[in-house]
Amino acid sequence: MAIVLATAAAALAYVAACASLPFARCRRCAGSGLRMGRTVIRRRPVARGGCRRCRGSGRRLRWGRRAWNHFAKIRAAGSR
Ligand SMILES: [Zn+2]
Numbered sequence: 540m541a542i543v544l545a546t547a548a549a550a551l552a553y554v555a556a557c558a559s560l561p562f563a564r565c566r567r568c569a570g571s572g573l574r575m576g577r578t579v580i581r582r583r584p585v586a587r588g589g590c591r592r593c594r595g596s597g598r599r600l601r602w603g604r605r606a607w608n609h610f611a612k613i614r615a616a617g618s619r
Pocket of ligand 1 (some may be wrong): 568
């Protein structure tokens with residue numbers, strides 16, 4: 540029972556995080572928006588192009604928010 544409560548609390552906290560902060564730092568570039576070199580030793584940013592994952596913004600949409608947007612789009616299309 541405690542596990543169920545903990546899971547529910549974690550889910551609730553995640554939903555709250557998605558609602559208040561829909562954007563999280565991009566994992567690929569750690570929020571810098573720059574494309575990093577592949578090796579750890581040469582960790583200089585590659586200037587041209589920027590990060591491909593976040594397209595140079597340094598932010599990524601949270602998983603929960605993406606799902607929310609998806610369902611909101613379906614509902615908007617259904618209730619037109
Ligand atoms: Zn990025």
